[in-house]
Amino acid sequence: MSRGSPFGDRVLTFSRIRRPEIGSVVLSALVAAYLLLATNNSFWNRAASYFDSSKASLLLFGAALYLALFAILIPMSIKYLMKPALIFFILVSASASYFGDAFGIIVDRDMIGNAVVTTPAEASHFLTGSLAQHLVIYALLPSLLVAWVKVRHRRFLLKFVVNLLFFTVALFAAGGLIYSNFATFAYVLREHTDLMKRFNPTGPLVAAARYGLSTYRERNLVVQPLGTDARQGGRIAQAGKPVVVVIVAGETARAMNFSLDGYDRETNPELKALGVVNYSNATSCGTATAVSLPCMFSVYPRDEYSDWKARSTENLVHVLTHAGVSVSWWDNNTGSKGIADLISFASMTKQKGSPLCSRGECLDEIFLGELDRKLGATTGNSVIVLHQLGSHGPSYYRRYPEAFRRFTPDCRTAELMRCTTAEIVNAYDNTILYTDHVLASVAKLLEKHQDRLAGAMIYMSDHGESLGENGIYLHGAPYAIAPKEQTRVPFIAWFSKPYQTAMGVDTDCLAKEKDQPRSHDNLFHTVLGMMDVQTKTYNRALDAFAACTRPDAQKPASGFHAVDSQPVVGTASGVL
Numbered sequence: 001m002s003r004g005s006p007f008g009d010r011v012l013t014f015s016r017i018r019r020p021e022i023g024s025v026v027l028s029a030l031v032a033a034y035l036l037l038a039t040n041n042s043f044w045n046r047a048a049s050y051f052d053s054s055k056a057s058l059l060l061f062g063a064a065l066y067l068a069l070f071a072i073l074i075p076m077s078i079k080y081l082m083k084p085a086l087i088f089f090i091l092v093s094a095s096a097s098y099f100g101d102a103f104g105i106i107v108d109r110d111m112i113g114n115a116v117v118t119t120p121a122e123a124s125h126f127l128t129g130s131l132a133q134h135l136v137i138y139a140l141l142p143s144l145l146v147a148w149v150k151v152r153h154r155r156f157l158l159k160f161v162v163n164l165l166f167f168t169v170a171l172f173a174a175g176g177l178i179y180s181n182f183a184t185f186a187y188v189l190r191e192h193t194d195l196m197k198r199f200n201p202t203g204p205l206v207a208a209a210r211y212g213l214s215t216y217r218e219r220n221l222v223v224q225p226l227g228t229d230a231r232q233g234g235r236i237a238q239a240g241k242p243v244v245v246v247i248v249a250g251e252t253a254r255a256m257n258f259s260l261d262g263y264d265r266e267t268n269p270e271l272k273a274l275g276v277v278n279y280s281n282a283t284s285c286g287t288a289t290a291v292s293l294p295c296m297f298s299v300y301p302r303d304e305y306s307d308w309k310a311r312s313t314e315n316l317v318h319v320l321t322h323a324g325v326s327v328s329w330w331d332n333n334t335g336s337k338g339i340a341d342l343i344s345f346a347s348m349t350k351q352k353g354s355p356l357c358s359r360g361e362c363l364d365e366i367f368l369g370e371l372d373r374k375l376g377a378t379t380g381n382s383v384i385v386l387h388q389l390g391s392h393g394p395s396y397y398r399r400y401p402e403a404f405r406r407f408t409p410d411c412r413t414a415e416l417m418r419c420t421t422a423e424i425v426n427a428y429d430n431t432i433l434y435t436d437h438v439l440a441s442v443a444k445l446l447e448k449h450q451d452r453l454a455g456a457m458i459y460m461s462d463h464g465e466s467l468g469e470n471g472i473y474l475h476g477a478p479y480a481i482a483p484k485e486q487t488r489v490p491f492i493a494w495f496s497k498p499y500q501t502a503m504g505v506d507t508d509c510l511a512k513e514k515d516q517p518r519s520h521d522n523l524f525h526t527v528l529g530m531m532d533v534q535t536k537t538y539n540r541a542l543d544a545f546a547a548c549t550r551p552d553a554q555k556p557a558s559g560f561h562a563v564d565s566q567p568v569v570g571t572a573s574g575v576l
């Protein structure tokens with residue numbers, strides 16, 4: 001005979017079990033121990049290696065942290081506040097510990113920023129069975145237990161006195177332990193600023209508070225104009241045809257997996273055949289899109305850069321606009337992070353009917369059709385920014401079509417821990433192979449239209465990626481401790497013959513500079529140089545191509561006029 005609910009019997013049995021009673025101080029002590037021991041795996045792994053030579057110091061440090069955590073929980077042990085507060089701490093700790101344990105990610109201020117600006121499609125890659133399993137074990141079950149037990153609270157006045165006593169004693173004891181070995185603790189924390197950021201739940205909570213504060217400050221932000229004196233110079237004026245520079249802002253591509261940068265797998269066959277200029281020693285400004293991208297387009301070099309400065313000052317696209325250059329930003333990623341506000345912006349990810357798009361994401365070839373049309377119709381000097389999806393993880397296998405699935409077996413899931421390192425690297429290398437194709441295709445389109453345009457392309461990735469080296473995956477590590485896998489980025493340029501002639505770029509000269517250190521600091525000034533923009537804001541020393549660009553390029557010796565006299569062939573009308 002059927003009952004009302006398949007769980008009817010069990011619910012009945014469960015309700016018959018007497019709810020255990022527990023004192024509020026004891027519950028705080030137990031939850032503090034749970035947070036410290038069960039949700040801090042990656043913290044303890046790091047701490048063990050940082051305190052390498054002294055196990056006693058590590059134990060003392062752990063005891064001090066326990067007492068401090070207990071002291072934080074004690075003031076929450078008020079009826080009606082206690083259980084929600086404890087469950088909140090458990091949820092925060094358990095969620096952050098998943099990303100720490102599975103990917104070696106630190107949930108710091110920038111990572112909170114990344115999470116806030118991410119798209120549903122990007123976030124959905126993390127909603128996996130492993131995450132669900134982790135949350136059930138480390139968040140749901142302990143939370144249910146906390147919700148279920150009966151908490152004994154003392155009468156208000158007595159409770160206040162007892163809690164104050166526990167709070168004070170715990171805090172003083174924690175302070176005493178720290179003081180007893182202060183030199184060691186101070187040294188370790190100063191040398192390893194990542195350690196406390198990894199500690200749950202305080203690391204992510206402090207990060208969220210810092211992110212909230214900076215966002216609040218931005219409400220009063222007034223953007224200062226930059227480069228309002230910008231004018232187009234003589235070379236571009238006499239170029240004889242529109243000059244078009246395509247900036248490809250790459251995503252998550254690390255230099256060490258580019259064969260152009262010495263990788264032993266051929267991941268750049270098309271760019272190699274094209275004969276591009278490649279810098280093998282380029283570094284990123286940050287380790288996450290939300291930091292690197294604004295920094296790349298900002299006038300500030302990395303050592304002077306801050307998020308606040310970038311947001312309160314106009315950037316490269318505005319200076320180009322002041323000079324009368326038409327600037328468009330096409331985005332196949334999570335947006336321009338405020339860079340392209342006030343200029344022509346088009347998101348590529350909404351092209352639902354395209355075979356290149358599925359589940360809210362598109363392959364990077366989505367740019368090519370529109371680019372072909374745009375180049376066919378361009379009549380003025382222009383810069384087009386293509387913000388790629390590139391190699392963004394963890395779903396590398398969704399960044400390339402079947403034709404580029406050349407390195408196999410490739411990891412076919414977002415749950416990287418289910419794949420071998422070789423499978424992860426294979427999938428990642430396929431994304432680089434595909435980016436190689438997309439970049440070469442952009443160059444070939446500029447070449448296709450070179451009878452009526454002088455085109456060039458510049459490509460830099462925003463940051464690299466960890467593929468399991470030292471147990472670290474993905475990106476976003478604090479810069480000071482970021483591995484080179486996350487900070488060494490590809491930097492590639494290609495110049496059409498008409499561009500080389502009109503703008504006087506000597507690619508043989510550039511090829512000789514390929515091992516010179518370059519970085520995101522160069523992008524701002526290099527693009528101004530590429531468009532011959534004259535402004536006080538331009539710093540020639542940071543223009544990567546300046547030393548190999550002839551100022552007298554427009555002289556007849558260049559010979560491009562012969563090409564220019566060819567009939568104009570437009571491909572199609574219609575621009576974004």
Ligand SMILES: [Zn+2]
Nearest residue numbers: 252288289462
């Ligand atoms: Zn990125």
